[in-house]
Amino acid sequence: MTGLLVVTAVPAEAEAIQAGLADATVAVVPVGVGPAVAGAATARLLALAEAAGRPYRGVVSAGVAGGFTDRVPVGGTVLGTRAVAADLGAESPDGFIPVDELGMPAELLGGGTSVAADADLLAALRAALPDAIVGPVLTVNTVTGTAASTETLRRRHPDAVAEAMEGYGVAVAASHAGLPFAELRTISNPIGPRDRSAWRLREALAALTAAAPVLR
Numbered sequence: 001m002t003g004l005l006v007v008t009a010v011p012a013e014a015e016a017i018q019a020g021l022a023d024a025t026v027a028v029v030p031v032g033v034g035p036a037v038a039g040a041a042t043a044r045l046l047a048l049a050e051a052a053g054r055p056y057r058g059v060v061s062a063g064v065a066g067g068f069t070d071r072v073p074v075g076g077t078v079l080g081t082r083a084v085a086a087d088l089g090a091e092s093p094d095g096f097i098p099v100d101e102l103g104m105p106a107e108l109l110g111g112g113t114s115v116a117a118d119a120d121l122l123a124a125l126r127a128a129l130p131d132a133i134v135g136p137v138l139t140v141n142t143v144t145g146t147a148a149s150t151e152t153l154r155r156r157h158p159d160a161v162a163e164a165m166e167g168y169g170v171a172v173a174a175s176h177a178g179l180p181f182a183e184l185r186t187i188s189n190p191i192g193p194r195d196r197s198a199w200r201l202r203e204a205l206a207a208l209t210a211a212a213p214v215l216r
């Protein structure tokens with residue numbers, strides 16, 4: 001049995017985590033942006049490790065994220081209770097319909113539109129990061145960039161704390177491999193009208209480095 005697999009979207013996030021790691025058995029791999037590419041790449045890493053007789057013991061989707069700033073400040077740290085596929089479904093004149101309400105056979109939907117974090121892995125991360133904000137993390141294909149879409153998301157997911165672009169895909173890969181999943185994010189920007197000058201990447205990457213020792 002090897003250690004945890006930690007996957008990030010981009011190399012800068014992986015390097016920030018690597019800089020703070022305390023456990024040499026943890027593998028940190030940048031797998032790309034978005035749920036499809038991150039999910040496919042994670043599934044391949046898990047299958048290769050299993051085939052080599054060195055399966056991982058769990059998977060963490062980690063990196064920076066947009067935060068609902070009434071819940072978590074920029075620079076803050078978030079632990080996901082579940083990864084929610086927030087834009088997987090259909091639009092209608094009456095609003096968004098999640099894919100699991102479209103009448104498709106349940107067996108075609110995997111875990112549905114969200115995958116829960118593993119209770120034991122989440123509990124261990126919470127114990128080691130007592131100041132982290134804990135709640136659902138949305139997975140989106142498009143970064144939210146208007147006040148209207150921010151409000152729509154808030155209405156549909158009133159308990160969500162953050163949004164990022166990989167968690168649900170990584171969670172599905174972990175679930176297919178029968179492995180525990182968790183999501184660790186630090187907040188680089190507020191969710192809202194797009195303003196790249198408001199992104200605080202350096203602060204969020206430093207927070208990732210500070211949180212990294214909990215990954216063991």
Ligand SMILES: O=C(O)c1cccc(C(=O)CC[C@H]2O[C@@H](n3cnc4c(=O)[nH]cnc43)[C@H](O)[C@@H]2O)c1
Nearest residue numbers: 009010012013033064065066143144163164165166
């Ligand atoms: O340009 C850089 O140096 C750099 C360093 C670290 C990370 C990046 C990214 O572009 C990260 C992309 C990644 O971040 C997540 N993210 C961050 N904010 C949001 C958001 O408001 N909504 C959705 N996703 C967000 C996401 O997981 C991206 O894959 C650049």
